[in-house]
Each structure stands twice: as structure tokens, then as C-alpha cells.
Amino acid sequence: MQPLTLGIKSTPRLTATCWPGHLTLRGRRGHCLRFQTAFAAAPTNSTSTTTPTTSPAVSSSGSETTIQQQQQALSYDPALDEEQQLSYQLSDVVMWAGTRRLQTQVLPIAEDTLTIRSLDWDRDRFDIEFGLDNGTTYNAYLIFGDHKTALVDTSHEKFHDLFLQALRAQLSAAGRSLDYLLVSHTEPDHSFLVPAVLDEHPDAVVVGSKVCLGFLQNLTHRPFKSQAVKGGDKIDLGGGHLLEFVMAPNLHWPDTMFSFDHGTGVMFTCDAFGSHYCSLRPFDADVKSLLPHYRFYYDCLMKPNAKSVTTALRKVKDLPYTLIANGHGPMLRYNVPELVGDYGRWSAALEKGTTTVVVLYCSDYGFSDRLSQTLAKGVTKAGVATEMLDLLSADPQEVVAAVGRASGLVLMAPPNDNADARTSLAALVSALKPKTKVVIAESYGGRDEPVDVLASSVVDVWGELLAPPLRVKELPGQQVYQLFEEEGTDLAQALTAKASIARKKAAMPPDVCKALARLASGLYVVTAQHNNARSAMVASWVSQASFEPLGLTIAVAKDRAIESLMQVGDTFVLNCLGEDTYSPLMKHFLQRFSPGADRFSGVEWFPGPHTGCPVLAGGIAYLEARVVSRLETPDHWVSYCEVLAGAVSDPAARTAVHRRRVANYY
Ligand code: FEO
Helix, strand or coil, rough: CCCCCCCCCCCEEEEEEEECCCCEECCCCCEEEEEEEECCCCCCCHHCCCCCCCCCCCCCCCCCHHHHCCCCCCCCCCCCCCCCCCCEEEEEEEEEEEEEEEEEEEEEECCEEEEEEEEEEECCCCCCCCCCCCCCCEEEEEEEECCCCCEECCCHHHHHHHHHHHEEEEEHHCCCCCCCCEECCCCHHHHHHHHHHHHHCCCCCCEEEEHHHHHHHHHCCCCCCCCECCCCCCEEECCCCCEEECCCCCCCCCCCCEEEEEECCCCEEECCCCCCCCCCCCCCHHHHHHHHHHHHHHHHHHHHHHHHHHHHHHHCCCCCCCCEEECCEEEEEHHHHHHHHHHHHHHHHHCCCCCEEEEEEECCCHHHHHHHHHHHHHHHHHHCEEEEEEECCCCHHHHHHHHCCCCCEEEECEEEEEEEEHHHHHHHHHCCCCEEEEEECCCCCCCCHHHHHHHHHHHCCCCEEECCCCCCCCCCCCCHHHHHHHHHHHHHHHHHHHHHHHHHHHHHHHHHHHHHHHCCCCEEEECCCCCCCCEEEEECEEEEEEECCCCEEEEEECCCHHHHHHCCEEEEEECCHHHHHHHHHHHHHHHCCCCCCCCCCCCCEEEEECCCEEEEEECEEEHHHEEEEEEEECCCEECCCEEEEEEEECCCCCEEECCCCCCCCC
């Protein structure tokens, strides 16, 4: 293998050697700087140090140390601005909780601007997301103006040592200290290390929205210099780096803001336009791989706030941004109009409907935000828009207006000792329209307002409880999140059932409806499992789709509970029902299950040998498969799936055939 040249020359003080995937700069005193280029693979445990994060995250082997790697200033070279040629500094791997690999990656992204990406390789999911096990990143940014230096966001608690090391190294190499710490929003995955950064830079001014600075007081428990900014406010770092702030509340916390650098065209957006996708490739060049993650992230975190997404897009439409520096996953450089445009299209599609559900939660209290987000995701799965409002920071008039507009209400129990929440609760009771469908749920915050009291105050003003209040008796796990999501879908379906049937009937001329029903199909039960969350559904829109590899397609309605377990990369089992034996299984799985109910109670099954997903003992054959890609139709996801394994239990039996008279139902 011949060394490559990437425009870096050896000098008397520095020897450069570049192999595909690695660039090594060796100093005269034996110090070694090791870079990797973007084609390097994800790290394996074998290269890791096993140092816990409570100890300095530095490993040493001879003269190569992580600290030495990071004590080199990085500069931006537009000539190297192709992803295949990018160089970056990569820390050694540190293990978290025994098995989770953590690492930082530092690289320049624009003039005087670099990112410190905290790579959380093995974070398997965020609470409300069941699938896409590709880890995540927490992205922070440093901007070196001519006379001021700003850090945009920090990192997750678990990156305490790694992040601070990287930050120290870059500031030290540039001979700078921090003048500003921009906090785009206060969820701990980006803001946990704010106090630690302020310990090292006590004179830094914390910049954020007014709501954000209020939240930060609770986080830091000490005074700090601060500057509250509004939309349109600017801070000049010098050298053309004029930062303009855009308020983007509810994306996805009430305090979120974007920051736009007029000098570079970089827009810092924190959660918005992100994805939970950990890769050494810092940008969106491989958009095909990224898209399912980008979409799923939007569905989970942004879709419940579609209206706020639309508002934020309107506010930034005239800003000449060319790079989206987000808080999670690859930054957007190569597909900015398309990917930003997706947010606009997806949000507009949801906003077309007239039925809405308002979701009242409390940020930074117990599990209120995550559980409410999960409920809202369930609502939006059924095509109903939600509007999320934080009871602790929203104006009571805002609450009244939102409740007045809504057909449904989700109320997460607020803390019983908060005056703002009490005021908003009194206001919403006065605004509730009779027969508004209501879901009330505990927040698992330790001092929840009793849900029975909340329920009776709703019933007193003629609200209709969809079901008894949801109670959370233990630290929410995947089953609790599944319950909340399904409750949200139930609420949306209760609000739209009549209109939905009428729409389906109106959509098809009678003759076409009868003709389409002549497409016969088999009868199956799809079963899926992710950790301890399981689901199942009767399916008939199934077909073989390829020979090599063996593949099939399956259509799943968007509002099906199992849809959350059938994301790209997820596995499932397709159970074939026999023509003489299908009836009991079909009846069982066609019943309407209450949210969170165990679909497999009373059914004999065993775990599939390749996937662990339930195989029904009463089926005549089964196939284990993995979702490879998904095609979106207006009301279904059509998944193309690779078959992994299969077996026949009854070679003599034939598959049940499903025939219909009309095509506007299954
Ligand atoms: Fe990535 Fe809302 O935190």
C-alpha cells in the first residue's frame, strides 16, 4: 500500500505520513499526532481504554497520548472540504457503564469554526424511540471571532472528562478563553456540562432565551453572567462572525433558539434537523443511509410540534444558511434545501387536518416531557396534529387559546407546589369545551398533582375522559412508553373515527372499490419485539418482492401500534395462518386491545431462533425478516424486508386466503 498525499508536507519539525484512513504527524521529539479520515470504521472495544469517566479519559501508549492529539489547533481549509478528505482529531475510546463506547471527534467545519462531537456509539435509543439502534452524537461548536470566542452548547453528563479535555485543548491551542457560552436549549444532553464549563470560565457570559436562562438557574444553583436574547438580537464576535438569534420554541423544548453566523452561513439549530445516528462521517454525504433516521427523529421529536416547526422555518427563510450545525448526528452540508424542505413538507401535511390535540406538560419535571412527547407521537401517528405547551412557562392566555382550539387534551400531572402550573390549570378548566376528549397521566415526578383530582375537575366541566388516568408506578421503561404511545393513538382514533370511515368511502367509486377487492391475498400475523415491548397485528397486504436476497413487502397502516417496532433495521416474524386453522388466531389478534395490553396473553408462542420475535405455535409456517427500507404512502408504510430464516410446521396445510367484497376496508 502506498502512502497518499493530501496536501500536507513534511517539514524539518514535522514528518507527515498518510495512509488511507489514517494521517500521522510525527514531531522531532517523538510526539505523535494521529488523525483519521472519514472512511475509518467505527471503533471496536478492542481499541478502547477501560477508564471510567470518573477518571481522566486519557490513555497513553509510548509517546502517543490523547492529550497530545488534541493540543494542535485545527484550521479550516476549504480545499479539504470534501467529506472524503476531511481530517479530524479523534480521542481514544472510553467505556461507560462497562460496555458503552464514548469518544470525541473534533474538526473544523467553517472559517474559525469547529465542532466537538461527542460520539455515543452504543446508546441504543432515546426513551421514546423504539428502533434505530445506531447510537447518537451530541454536537457542540466553537467559534473564534477576531476578539471574542463562543461555545455553542456543551454535552451529555457522561462526556464530562472527554468533552472538557477536547474543549481545553482547542482553547489552549488557539490561546483563547471563552467569552460566550450559547445555550440553545437546556435539556441535559446538551447543557449538563454548562456548570463544569463555567467552573473553568467563570467570566463567560451565558447567552440564551429568557426561558432558558430561568431553567439554567435551577441547573447551576449559583450566579453566572448572562445575557437574555430575543429573536433578531445580535452579538458580534469580530472578524465577520456576527451571530443573530432566532427563537424557535418547542423544538423541542420551550426554550429553544437557533443562532446564525452571518460570517460563515452556519446555522446552529441544536435538536432541530438532527438524527440519532452515530458515525465518523460528520456530514450528510451518505444521505440514503441517514434518511430513515432523520425521518424517525422528526416523527418522534418534531412532529408533535409541527406548528412550531412551520413557524421556525418561516423565521429563518430569509437567512442565507448553507450549513446546519445541529445537536445530534451528521451536520447538514450537502442536502440542506432537501432536508430542511422535508421538515416543511412533513409539518404542512399534518397541519392540513382541522382536528388537533393540545398536550400540556411540564418541562424539567419528572418524566413529564418524555412521556408527553410519547403520547403526542401516538396522536400524530394517526394523522392528528398536536400542540405542546409547557405549563411551567406558557402564558395562561396561551393555554386558554390552545385548549379552546383543540378537540382533545392530554394533561400531564404538574407538580403540586408550582404556582404557575396552578394558574394555568385554573385557566384551562375554564376554557375546556364540553365533550373534549381528555387523557390524564402521571408524570412520575415525585410530587404530582393527584390524577384523580385532575380527572374530576375535567369531568366537572363536561370534559370526557378517554380512559382512567395513566399511572406510572416505576421508572418508565419501554412498556410504559409503549402504553403512552398507544393511548395517544387511541385518543386520535377516537377523535377521527367517523370522519376516517367517511373519507375512505368517499375516496373510491363503487365499481373501482369492488374491482380492487378482487386482489386476493393471504392471511398472516406479524409479530415484533424490541427489548420488553411486543406487538402483533393481522396482515394481508403481504407479497414476495425479490429472489436474491429473498425479500418481501408488507404494508403497515401508519397508526398501527406495531409500526413503531418496524423501523428500518428492526426484525419481525411473519406468521402464516392455515386455511383450516386461521380462525382462532385471527379473531384473537383482530380484537381491539387497550393501550399497553399484552397481545400474546393466552396465545402459545416461542421466540424466533434468529430474531427472538414471537413465532405463533398455531401458524403453519413462519419467516423471520428484517426491514431494509420503507416507502411512504398517504396512510401506510410499505416495508421492503429481507428474509433471514423460515420454517414450515405443517407441510400439508395451505395458507388461508383473504377475499373481500369491497376494497375500502381490510
Ligand atoms: Fe437533544 Fe432536546 O435534547
